[in-house]
Amino acid sequence: MSKKILTIDDSKMVRMIVTSTFQPFDCTIVGAADGAEGVTVALQEKPDLIFLDITMPVLNGIETLAKIRETPEIAAIPVVMLTAESDGERLGMADKLKVSGYIAKPFKGDQLIALTKKIIPLAPKPPADPKKP
Amino acid sequence: MNTFPEITPANVNAWLGKAVQDVTETMFEQAAYPEETLVEAAGAEETVVACIGVRGDFQLEVAMSFPLRLARQLASISLEIPVADVDEKMIADVAGECSNMVVGAVKSRISDMGIDCVMTVPRIVRGLGNAPELAQKIKASFAVIRGSAGPRNEAHSVHGELLFRYGSDLLRLASHL
Numbered sequence: 388m389s390k391k392i393l394t395i396d397d398s399k400m401v402r403m404i405v406t407s408t409f410q411p412f413d414c415t416i417v418g419a420a421d422g423a424e425g426v427t428v429a430l431q432e433k434p435d436l437i438f439l440d441i442t443m444p445v446l447n448g449i450e451t452l453a454k455i456r457e458t459p460e461i462a463a464i465p466v467v468m469l470t471a472e473s474d475g476e477r478l479g480m481a482d483k484l485k486v487s488g489y490i491a492k493p494f495k496g497d498q499l500i501a502l503t504k505k506i507i508p509l510a511p512k513p514p515a516d517p518k519k520p
Numbered sequence: 521m522n523t524f525p526e527i528t529p530a531n532v533n534a535w536l537g538k539a540v541q542d543v544t545e546t547m548f549e550q551a552a553y554p555e556e557t558l559v560e561a562a563g564a565e566e567t568v569v570a571c572i573g574v575r576g577d578f579q580l581e582v583a584m585s586f587p588l589r590l591a592r593q594l595a596s597i598s599l600e601i602p603v604a605d606v607d608e609k610m611i612a613d614v615a616g617e618c619s620n621m622v623v624g625a626v627k628s629r630i631s632d633m634g635i636d637c638v639m640t641v642p643r644i645v646r647g648l649g650n651a652p653e654l655a656q657k658i659k660a661s662f663a664v665i666r667g668s669a670g671p672r673n674e675a676h677s678v679h680g681e682l683l684f685r686y687g688s689d690l691l692r693l694a695s696h697l
Contacts, residue, residue, distance in 0.1 A: 397641070398617040399610065400598045404547075407600060442620060444641050471624025472639060474631030491628075492621045493546035 390414040390507055393434035395425030395451060396469065397443045401492075405438055405469075408496035409503075413510045422446025426454050429461045435507050436487075438499070441470040441477060449477070452484045465506050469494065524633055529678040529697050532580065532626060536693060537682050539625035543618055544686060548597050552684035552691050564648035568611055570619035571645065571661035576637030578630045579677075581665065581696040583658050584619040585649070590689035591615050616642035622693070640665050662696075 392414055394405040402418040409416055417432050419425035423446045429437060437455070441448035448470060456462050465487040468478070473491035481489070488502045503509060537554060545551035566588040574580040586594070588611070595614040596603040619642045627639045643661040647654030682693040 398620070399613045400595070400617050403599050442624070442639050442641060471621045472628055472631075473624075474628035476631050476636075477628075492624065493543045495546060 388413075388510075390436070390509065391417065391432055391434040392436045392438065392503070393417050393419065393425065393429055393432060394438045394469075395419045395422060395428075395443070395448075396438070396440040397421055398440070401440065401469070404496065405499065408499050409509075411512055412500075413512045422448065422451030422454070425451055426458065426461075429455060429464065430458070433461065434464060436503060437464055437466045438469045438490075439466050441468065441472045441481075449480050449484070452481060452486065456484050467502060467506070469499075524635070526633070527578070527630065529680055532697055533680045533682060533695065535626045535629055536582065536622060536695060537684075539622040540682070540684055540691070540693060542625065543621045544684075544691075547618075547621070548594050548686075550686070552686040555683040555685045555690060564650045566646070567649040567654060568615045568644065568646050569654065569658055570615040570642045571658055571665065572616075572619045572623050572642040573640045573662065573665040574623060574627045574630070574637050575640065575666075576635070578627075578635045578637040579697070580623070580626065581662050582619060582623050583662075583694045584615065584622065585692040585694070586615055586618075587649070587689050587691075588646075590686060590691065593687070593689075594618070612644040616644055 394402045396402050397420050406416040417428055419428045421443050439448045439451060452466055468481050468486055468489045471492040478489055487506050490498050541551045568586045568588055568591045570584045572582050591611045592603050592606045595606045595610040598614055599610060623639060630637055645657035645661055647657060678697045680695045684691040
């Protein structure tokens with residue numbers, strides 16, 4: 388079954404890297420450029436997994452995570468912190484809000500895939516249907 | 521003033537330098553290498569500068585300067601699009617994210633010593649590399665980053681500059697500790 392992943396990051400570069408990393412897999416990537424937009428998109432899309440940055444305008448990653456956890460419709464979605472701030476204090480704050488993992492920036496696509504596979508099943512993208520236009 | 525013997529200008533510069541190499545190697549296919557001597561461009565070069573700060577009990581300001589050509593190239597690599605399709609927003613985005621990753625690595629190390637500090641969102645300015653107008657824009661950006669904290673006490677702070685070669689371009693990183 389196709390999976391949906393939400394990447395919340397103010398950097399288009401990071402959102403693009405996440406998108407291209409999961410290109411070979413049967414999943415859809417949706418993006419949001421800040422925490423407030425991320426919560427809205429999460430409510431609309433109900434993703435299977437969220438990659439979340441910490442240093443962002445409007446609503447930072449920790450505030451966004453708190454908002455996700457207090458919103459019943461999306462509270463149970465697994466969240467992976469993808470952040471340049473990988474110190475114990477920040478990660479400890481995220482831990483209290485039940486994150487499923489961390490990836491420190493800079494990162495390689497392989498790290499995203501390896502951690503994602505531990506959280507949700509990933510299947511290869513099915514071959515394109517030749518009958519479809 | 522901090523009381524941590526590890527936090528010296530030389531160490532902070534070394535951590536910044538390692539972070540620049542890690543970020544370029546991991547995100548942009550090849551690492552930038554330290555350049556010992558500055559070879560000044562013959563003329564003024566269009567430059568993109570990401571200004572970012574760490575505030576709190578540890579204070580650091582970093583201006584990471586990319587020649588426009590290099591910023592375009594890095595955006596093209598990371599966004600997987602032709603150089604000709606790279607626009608202004610993409611250039612600003614890549615410069616800002618690079619500075620975020622580089623300074624984030626140092627900030628994380630400092631926070632792990634138990635020092636309370638936060639990193640700011642990067643501010644991007646652009647202009648001719650050797651023009652006073654660009655220096656003014658950088659100064660203005662750091663004034664915003666400092667906010668109500670006011671100007672740094674120059675008598676108790678240290679400036680540093682690191683240079684890196686990435687292909688045929690030079691990447692500069694000016695720090696104010």
